[in-house]
Amino acid sequence: MTTHTFDEQYWERHWTPGAASVMGTAPPHPYLAIELAGLPPGTALDAGCGAGAEAIWLAERGWQVTAADIAAAALSRAAERATAAGVDGRVDWVQADLSTWEPSAAFDLVLTNYAHPAIPQLAFYDRIAAWVAPGGTLLIVGHLDGHGHGHGHNGEEPPPEATVTAASITARLDPGVWEVVTAVETERTVARPDGSTKRLADVVVRARRRGTD
Numbered sequence: 001m002t003t004h005t006f007d008e009q010y011w012e013r014h015w016t017p018g019a020a021s022v023m024g025t026a027p028p029h030p031y032l033a034i035e036l037a038g039l040p041p042g043t044a045l046d047a048g049c050g051a052g053a054e055a056i057w058l059a060e061r062g063w064q065v066t067a068a069d070i071a072a073a074a075l076s077r078a079a080e081r082a083t084a085a086g087v088d089g090r091v092d093w094v095q096a097d098l099s100t101w102e103p104s105a106a107f108d109l110v111l112t113n114y115a116h117p118a119i120p121q122l123a124f125y126d127r128i129a130a131w132v133a134p135g136g137t138l139l140i141v142g143h144l145d146g147h148g149h150g151h152g153h154n155g156e157e158p159p160p161e162a163t164v165t166a167a168s169i170t171a172r173l174d175p176g177v178w179e180v181v182t183a184v185e186t187e188r189t190v191a192r193p194d195g196s197t198k199r200l201a202d203v204v205v206r207a208r209r210r211g212t213d
């Protein structure tokens with residue numbers, strides 16, 4: 001059982017230098033290249049951007065990115081990485097609690113990778129899906145349910161309340177509004193900084209909001 005809530009305090013601690021050293025240097029998720037390669041760049045929101053790898057990947061490919069996170073420590077690390085990558089002008093870093101924040105305009109692309117706020121996971125996906133413009137794309141990368149429920153990030157396993165299935169996400173996407181393009185459950189191996197490896201079980205859902213056919 002998780003013994004804490006995924007609130008701002010939790011995530012600030014998570015991203016405090018030292019604790020953040022692992023995720024703070026992680027490369028972008030491989031699903032971006034697979035799922036987004038064919039899309040023309042436009043505006044994008046990275047919801048729960050952490051240390052910014054995915055936002056920077058998008059900016060390098062011409063997207064104008066709003067990268068939002070509840071943790072100032074994560075955004076500060078992310079902004080340093082964006083400067084080093086030379087994409088400062090293409091990313092707006094926004095400190096916001098996405099369970100209450102509202103954007104001023106919809107985005108051509110809304111993506112989220114492993115973000116799990118204090119509100120229920122699927123309710124969070126409902127919120128961010130509403131911010132996709134007609135004809136735009138939603139990309140969700142989450143932790144797969146049923147694979148080593150643990151005690152949160154310190155135990156390395158995602159907590160059960162942060163896990164989902166592809167079907168649980170697509171069930172929330174009204175077929176009259178969304179065309180589901182990808183809905184997969186997959187595993188991959190990632191390297192830890194000490195050279196060892198670990199397996200991750202992921203859910204990847206990509207959907208296109210109808211409206212500009």
Ligand SMILES: C[S@@+](CC[C@H](N)C(=O)[O-])C[C@H]1O[C@@H](n2cnc3c(N)ncnc32)[C@H](O)[C@@H]1O
Nearest residue numbers: 011048049050069070071097098113114115117
């Ligand atoms: C596990 S990290 C993933 C970071 C990054 N997207 C990645 O894939 O490496 C989850 C991120 O979601 C952010 N987050 C959690 N709750 C949030 C909320 N309510 N609003 C905005 N960001 C939130 C955390 O601060 C953290 O950076």
